[in-house]
Amino acid sequence: MEKTNRKPKLFLSVIALIIALYHLVPFYILLTTAFKAKGDFSSKWIFPKQFSFDNFREAWEMANLGQSLWNTVIITFFSAGLLIILGSLAAYPLARRTTKANKLVYVFFIAVMVIPPLTALVPLYQLVVDIGMMNTRTIAVLNNVAAYLPLAIFLYAGFIRSTIPKELEEAAKMDGANTLSIFFRVVFPLLKPVTASILIISCVYIWNDYQFAIFFLQAEEVKTITVALSSFFGQNTSNLNLVAAAAIMAVAPMVILFLLLQKHFIQGLASGSVKG
């Protein structure tokens, strides 16, 4: 049995290798492009004889990558933090106190998940202008939090229903003035696995967000990494080597995190997509 299996196994391994190489092609091209000096128009399939880091230095300054990376970090950090706090707080009563009002509110959150926030672009843009929050990092945070809260609540509520023992809240007397502190000391730590998933989902989505950012963060000092890159691309369509270098620096933080925390990433993102 073992022996007859070996040949097809080897064949399958070769197929897997070919698939892996095919999936690496765009990244390979990205690297060769980024390391070629300006004006080096040799084939994208070969690395230059001399690796040039000039593109990286130049792109970093010209595309204002430092500032935009910092903006992205700030927006992602505060959005994810608020999502975790507001999401877990909201999910608790919705999962455990099934009064009529709470059931209704829960259904509302689930229903909102079906509306793609972008379909309300025109009125949302108007709202942001009206409240005077155009070009602020705060509005990016609020928009992202509102967009992903329903998903966070859905995931938290499911987890609370299935894993947190009811006796806990009876013992801890979850009512009265100190409910908040009991929630954060007793219940919240038990939510760690789902908190990790939500953290990863929201960080990936918000870090990579372009749809909200392009509308609300047009000013130079608030641009996120995707917005900075799209305007940099617009200015340098004839100088792709520079754009490639900028793209590498833009994706590097997330790629490094992914390679370090691979299992958590895949698990977290999968649990987020299983919302259907």
Add this chain to the structure above:
Amino acid sequence: MNTVVGVKKEKAALAKVNKRTKHSLQSSLWWMYLPALALVVFFILYPFLNGLKISLTNWNGFSQTFDFVGLKQYSRLFKDPDTWLVVKNTLLYGLGSTLFQNIIGLLYALLLNQSIKLRGLTRTIIYLPVIISPLIMGYIWYFFFAYQGGALNDILTAMGMEKINALANPEVNTWLIVFVNTYQFVGVAMIIYLAGLQSISKDYYEAAQLDGASAFNQFKNITLPLLMPSITINIVINVIGGLKLFDVIVSLTGGGPGNASQSMSTFMYDLYFNRQDAGYAATEGVLMALIILIISLSALLFFKRKEVEA
């Protein structure tokens, strides 16, 4: 006598306590979800409803005055040939990507569920693009397809063939967008199928082998039916993702040439910001929400029913 009274009293007291805690445990703790509710109502529900209102006006997006024009924008929507082009593209992005992501994702999962060499590494490589911004993924493929200095044309030139401008060709560029979207997110489908495959008990296959069932029959009669829940999830998330497609289109073709590769979301952006046609853009938004809602719900119901049957 005394003891009975005592027990009774005790019971009454206990019932009172129980009633109180029970009552308090029933209280809705509404203040805990109030902040979340307020944010979602203010930033999602309110704009959504307001969008319905704006779609009944001829507002240009910046002036203070506008008129209510009734359903005029809607009748304009149905007469506008651009609407149908854009809806057609949106459906291609949504349904095309879904088809490819699921077929290829399932094949990848079947392959990488075997104990072969490089299994873990291949999975990682296939999954990697998922965490990259779709906008930037579009630029990365742009380096491949670009007319001037793109990797594809480098090969064609080296082989003595003529360069092609694939991204500016309306016959193919919509398919390239489907291709890039599939390349980027096929890893999600693969992972969900892998999880599905691993949850199928080996006993079924052993029994089938004893009965002499062929590999194809095992796949058709065991794997596929038991994979139905994974198929449902994948189809629904891929359809929604594809119908909303925005970033990749911006970075690969910008919606061009003309409106040729525009999706509903990029078209809406264009109407609002470049053509000062806010009322019409809002109408487009309503149509888009309706299309996403109808397609994703019918996909969900259709495949859920299959699950029950299976």
